[in-house]
Each structure stands twice: as C-alpha cells, then as structure tokens.
Amino acid sequence: MRAGHAAAAALVLAAALLAAPPAWLPAQPPARPVSEQAVHDIAAQLRCVVCQNLSVADSPSEMANQMRAIVRERLQAGESPAEVVQYFVDRYGEWILLSPRRRGFNWLVWLGPVVAVAAGLAIVAVLLWRWTRRARREAASPAAPSVDATMSERIRREMEAEP
Amino acid sequence: MNRRVWRWLIPLSAIPVLALLAYGFRVNPREVPSPLVGRPAAAFTLTTFDGAPLSLEAQRGKVVVVNFWASWCYPACYEEAPVLERNWRRYRDRGVVVIGVDIQDTVEAAQKFIRDFDLTFPNVRDATGKVSVDYGVYGVPETFFVDRQGRIRAKHVGAVTDEVFRRHVDRLLGDTAG
Numbered sequence: 017m018r019a020g021h022a023a024a025a026a027l028v029l030a031a032a033l034l035a036a037p038p039a040w041l042p043a044q045p046p047a048r049p050v051s052e053q054a055v056h057d058i059a060a061q062l063r064c065v066v067c068q069n070l071s072v073a074d075s076p077s078e079m080a081n082q083m084r085a086i087v088r089e090r091l092q093a094g095e096s097p098a099e100v101v102q103y104f105v106d107r108y109g110e111w112i113l114l115s116p117r118r119r120g121f122n123w124l125v126w127l128g129p130v131v132a133v134a135a136g137l138a139i140v141a142v143l144l145w146r147w148t149r150r151a152r153r154e155a156a157s158p159a160a161p162s163v164d165a166t167m168s169e170r171i172r173r174e175m176e177a178e179p
Numbered sequence: 180m181n182r183r184v185w186r187w188l189i190p191l192s193a194i195p196v197l198a199l200l201a202y203g204f205r206v207n208p209r210e211v212p213s214p215l216v217g218r219p220a221a222a223f224t225l226t227t228f229d230g231a232p233l234s235l236e237a238q239r240g241k242v243v244v245v246n247f248w249a250s251w252c253y254p255a256c257y258e259e260a261p262v263l264e265r266n267w268r269r270y271r272d273r274g275v276v277v278i279g280v281d282i283q284d285t286v287e288a289a290q291k292f293i294r295d296f297d298l299t300f301p302n303v304r305d306a307t308g309k310v311s312v313d314y315g316v317y318g319v320p321e322t323f324f325v326d327r328q329g330r331i332r333a334k335h336v337g338a339v340t341d342e343v344f345r346r347h348v349d350r351l352l353g354d355t356a357g
Contacts, residue, residue, distance in 0.1 A: 086309060108317070111211045
C-alpha cells in the first residue's frame, strides 16, 4: 500500500504542476485567438504601400503579407483594431488609410460629392422648370388658331389645282 | 437673381474645381511626407550578413545613415550602393555609421549584391518587415539620417547621391559638435 500511496501523491503533484504554470516562469499573457476575418477587416483599411491603389488585404505582395502578419500579431497581443490602425498611421501618416478620417479638412472629401450632386440636381430642376414654362403657359391659355380661314381656303384651292 | 449674374456665376463656379485639379495633377502621388522626421528613430536589433547582432541603440552618439535597399531594386539601389560605400569610407572616422537594411529579399541575392559592390558597412536583413514598417518604408531605396541623439532628422526617397549624403551628414555633424 505504501508504493500505491507514493504513486498517487506523485500523480497529484504532477497534475497540480500541469494545471498551474510554475511561478518562476515569467507570466506571459496567452495569445488571444484572432480570426482571419478580424485581420482582413483591418488590412482592408490599409493601403498596400508598395502597390498602386490596393489594400493590404487584397495585395499578394510580400510587403502586404508581412503587414498582415503584424496586424495579426498585434491583435493577438491584445490590441484593439483601432490601436492597430493607429500603429500604422503613426508610422506612415494618414496616407496609409484608404478612406480619409471623418474630421476637419477631410470632411470636404466626404461631403464635397454630396454637395456637388445636390447642386447639380437643383440646377437641372431650375432649368427644366424654365424650359417647360412656355409649354405650360400655352397649355393654360386657349390655343390661338394657327391657320386662319383665308389660309385654309388657299391651301384647299392649291391642293385641288394639283394634277 | 437676374440673368447677368447667372451668366458670370456658372463659369466662375468652375474655377475652384479647376484649381483643385491643377494642384492635384502637379503633386507626385508617390511622394509621401513622413511623419517620422523629427521623431526618435525606432530601435531595432537585427543580424548582419556576417552573423553578428547589430542594434541601432549601440550607435548612439554617432550620426547614423539607415539605408533600406533590396537586390531587386534596379537601378536606384545599384546607383547608390557605390555612393554609400564611398561616403562611409570617407566619414567613418568622423563618427558616422552607415547601416544597410535589406528588405523583401533573399539571402543569396542580397549577399551577391554586397559582394558585387564590395560593401564594407554593416548590412542587416529585415526578414519580418517589422523594421520597414517602423520606419514607414513604402519602397526602396529610402534613407534616413539619424542624429547623435537618435532622432530622425531627414528622409530621402530614391537613390542617394554624394550631394544628398554630404549635405545631410555634414549638417548633423556640425549640429551637435558645437
């Protein structure tokens, strides 16, 4: 029975050691599970720096590949998506962002097209209203006889004179 | 509004648009101002092609020229390699270090490049791209001029010429000597 007890004690000890990480190892935060979708969502906002008009998510280049790896690593280390994006902005400037941030002067880029379309529609509406004004006015007043009696008599005579 | 105002207003409204286009088409979209100029240079420790570790921190007190290059970067990197080597030999005794950082490259091609140009300044390899991102590198070659306090003072995009190298390095040497 002695040997049995010793074996049981050893098992318990081993289980305890396995369950709790030993205190003398530096406590490392476990890497958080990060989905490919989360990496893709951030990479899609970033400009692939070695490409023309491609996002880091879409580019097959080595540089974009490395940037995706950096995004994944930072997410695994517990950074929020906004912090990861800011990490790249700090190094490349806002140029790295495919869509400019909605603030300050950048509002011009966001609102400019909306204002331009609205102004264009307003101008078209005014012009259409003007161009159709005459037609509407004529429709409102009774149509004046365009051909008077003398003229229709003359037309009739000339038609009959035809061989 | 009367007709005469409209006659002027419509052509006038095109002027801001034309001005925007005139500005936009003159700007080179590949030229991006770096937010890093004036900021402390990001620390890095990488391994040289000789197998020795090299850290930027250890160069503090020297003027450091950090040059990002690749063996496939033709012709710009091929043009500047002799320039960097020549100026490194010329300035090394005056407290100037040139560090080449090879990016997006294979070890063999990079080693051949170093041999072909007989480069004697330390060259390291950024295998993960982390140092490239830390320096906001978007192409090769790009060169950073770091002062004795470890601050990035200038960034040059494209091949470095003798004139560019000397202008920046002389300024940084003079800056902190007095």
